[in-house]
Amino acid sequence: MPANRESRSVLIGAGAIVCACFLLAPIGIRGEYYLHVLANILFFAYMACAWNIVSGYTGQLSLGHSALGGIGGYVSTLLFIYLGLSPWLGMLVGGFTAMLVGVAIGFPCFRLRGPYFTLTTIAFAEILRIWVENTDEFMGLELRGAQGLLVPLKGNAPLLFQFDSKVSYYYVILVMLLMVAAVTWWMEQSRMGFYLKAIRADQDAAEALGINSTRYLLSAMALSSFLTAMGGSFYAQYFRYINPERNMGLDFSIEVALMGIVGGQGTVIGPILGAFLLTPAGEISRSLLGGKLMGLHLVIYGLVLVLAVMFLPKGLIEPIGRLFGSRRRRPTEAPAVRTAS
Amino acid sequence: MDPIILGIAVVNGILLGGLYGAVALGLSLIFGVMRVINFAHGTFLMIGLFIPFWTWQLFGLNPYVAVVIAAPALFLLGYAIQSVIIAPLFERERAMVLEPLSVLLLTAGIGLILDNLALMAFGPSVRGVQMPFASKTLWIGEMLNINYARLMAFLVSIAIAVGLTLFLSRSDLGRSIRSTAQNRDAAALCGINVRQVYNITFGLGCAILGVIGCFMVPFYYVSPTVGLSFGIRSFITVVLGGIGSIPGSILGGLILGVVESVAGQFVTATSASIFSFVIFILVLLFRPTGLMGMKV
Numbered sequence A: 001m002p003a004n005r006e007s008r009s010v011l012i013g014a015g016a017i018v019c020a021c022f023l024l025a026p027i028g029i030r031g032e033y034y035l036h037v038l039a040n041i042l043f044f045a046y047m048a049c050a051w052n053i054v055s056g057y058t059g060q061l062s063l064g065h066s067a068l069g070g071i072g073g074y075v076s077t078l079l080f081i082y083l084g085l086s087p088w089l090g091m092l093v094g095g096f097t098a099m100l101v102g103v104a105i106g107f108p109c110f111r112l113r114g115p116y117f118t119l120t121t122i123a124f125a126e127i128l129r130i131w132v133e134n135t136d137e138f139m140g141l142e143l144r145g146a147q148g149l150l151v152p153l154k155g156n157a158p159l160l161f162q163f164d165s166k167v168s169y170y171y172v173i174l175v176m177l178l179m180v181a182a183v184t185w186w187m188e189q190s191r192m193g194f195y196l197k198a199i200r201a202d203q204d205a206a207e208a209l210g211i212n213s214t215r216y217l218l219s220a221m222a223l224s225s226f227l228t229a230m231g232g233s234f235y236a237q238y239f240r241y242i243n244p245e246r247n248m249g250l251d252f253s254i255e256v257a258l259m260g261i262v263g264g265q266g267t268v269i270g271p272i273l274g275a276f277l278l279t280p281a282g283e284i285s286r287s288l289l290g291g292k293l294m295g296l297h298l299v300i301y302g303l304v305l306v307l308a309v310m311f312l313p314k315g316l317i318e319p320i321g322r323l324f325g326s327r328r329r330r331p332t333e334a335p336a337v338r339t340a341s
Numbered sequence B: 001m002d003p004i005i006l007g008i009a010v011v012n013g014i015l016l017g018g019l020y021g022a023v024a025l026g027l028s029l030i031f032g033v034m035r036v037i038n039f040a041h042g043t044f045l046m047i048g049l050f051i052p053f054w055t056w057q058l059f060g061l062n063p064y065v066a067v068v069i070a071a072p073a074l075f076l077l078g079y080a081i082q083s084v085i086i087a088p089l090f091e092r093e094r095a096m097v098l099e100p101l102s103v104l105l106l107t108a109g110i111g112l113i114l115d116n117l118a119l120m121a122f123g124p125s126v127r128g129v130q131m132p133f134a135s136k137t138l139w140i141g142e143m144l145n146i147n148y149a150r151l152m153a154f155l156v157s158i159a160i161a162v163g164l165t166l167f168l169s170r171s172d173l174g175r176s177i178r179s180t181a182q183n184r185d186a187a188a189l190c191g192i193n194v195r196q197v198y199n200i201t202f203g204l205g206c207a208i209l210g211v212i213g214c215f216m217v218p219f220y221y222v223s224p225t226v227g228l229s230f231g232i233r234s235f236i237t238v239v240l241g242g243i244g245s246i247p248g249s250i251l252g253g254l255i256l257g258v259v260e261s262v263a264g265q266f267v268t269a270t271s272a273s274i275f276s277f278v279i280f281i282l283v284l285l286f287r288p289t290g291l292m293g294m295k296v
Helices: A002-028 A032-058 A065-083 A087-110 A116-133 A166-189 A191-201 A203-208 A213-239 A244-248 A250-263 A270-289 A296-311 A317-332 B003-034 B041-059 B067-093 B101-122 B148-170 B172-182 B184-189 B194-216 B226-241 B246-266 B269-286
Strands: B137-140 B144-147
Touching: A002 A032, A002 A166, A032 A065, A032 A166, A032 A191, A032 A213, A032 A250, A032 A270, A065 A087, A065 A116, A065 A213, A065 A244, A065 A250, A087 A116, A087 A213, A087 B269, A116 A244, A116 A250, A116 B226, A116 B269, A166 A191, A166 A213, A191 A203, A191 A213, A203 A213, A213 A244, A244 A250, A250 A270, A250 A296, A250 B101, A270 A296, A270 A317, A296 B067, A296 B101, B003 B041, B003 B144, B003 B148, B003 B172, B003 B194, B003 B226, B003 B246, B041 B067, B041 B101, B041 B194, B041 B226, B067 B101, B067 B194, B101 B226, B137 B148, B144 B148, B148 B172, B148 B194, B148 B246, B172 B184, B172 B194, B184 B194, B226 B246, B226 B269, B246 B269
Parallel strands: none
Antiparallel strands: B137 B144
């Protein structure tokens, strides 16, 4: 359809401009702080996209993704400390570890209907967090409990994932975000994407058509776990510090899920949009109020979550998409990109 | 291992487990009737602990007496949240799906708001009620001693479970609740006000926590984050026992309590919670309807 092709080329053009802006951003931005904030936003966008692959596309809500990220961070950091393995490789090992864990969590749950997956992810994440917080040493490895691990400093060593300036970290997370967006887009176009949407819309109907729903849900979970752990490794290397409360806590899981939900689950752009709106909001409320009102930013997050679920169930991407796409798409009967939850 | 120490651990586990079971009752009831997992469940327990704490702190009221305040207050809170926030969403979604995921998200949001409002209001400090009664113990033989406050909480937990069972099986309102749980549309056709039943069920699920909170506070700490670990234990408990089953909930709680308590003798208390998670996964794998659950 020519109209569809036209709107697609507009989209690609807009995407290219946005990408170019981000590639050039470090030149225009003065001051490390703003670059740090931007890198932080990209990090959350990355995590929300990774979460979106399982929760957004299949409708199986995970509230334990922080644990998977934490596994990535801990595995890569421990390998670096004890074996001197470069975190570039360590993050892959962490990714595969989290993948195994993710599949182990998903397998008992995906065979069942109902909220089992959500319950299991949340229970797993909390138990892992509490265990790490209270474990100083495990099989000869020093976990240092609630204090967390420090990544040993090696100066400017790009091969060991350590850079002098924030600019390099910024580019690393930007490339990671583009990569996860590309993977999501590829998955959406592939057979698996269509299967996942069918499962999300009606699991019984999908199975009646011969889709092995457990298998595809597990594949989505494996991919999502792997990518989330890579993000967790990046976080540990970027801050050179990892601790269970921040990196494995429920707050973090909810923050990431919230960005996906507010932006628009089950879309490529939605979670990125959500991260760009909510990360600065959290950052501002934290820096303005400082330590005066503990928990205020989480109250705001809770309110946003309640309001989004009530009034914008498909996320912000929907009204925005309507603004741009409706005129062009309607005559061609837009493909069922988003299925009602 | 010394059998006496093991015996003490088992007894303590049973006392604690009864409490876990009763805490999970509300979650199980709400899920059984509305098919909604209430993620704010732990939060309501937190409120149920803070009410007797403050009435004790400010007015010197005995926490056991504070039940007459806490239970109705939590009933009203639950009733209001269900009728104002959850019900409209339910109406919108019920045509589409059986177990609305967005309602689950909504309750998570409510929990997040209430937890952190409590944090803002009261600060992160850990508080407790000091009662002379709570430090007394009942001696059985030479070695075995049972704390009175814990025993009391256990007995109240069992009483709540029995009372709830009787209420659901004998009273008219209980019958309405059960019929709504079985088939919402058929119940509506028989003239039952389904929305009202949902409101009452949600309120009841919360009111139970108001009662428990008053009996827990003499021997348990109070803090804005106390709800989370109980919420998660409740999820494990109901899956273990069978979602929607009252005796299952108590049985699940007892198993969890004994496992935690006995495992706590061999490993640290936090590692012990890993055992309960392993049991949880095993039940999901081999008996997903729970120990006493019926096939849905």
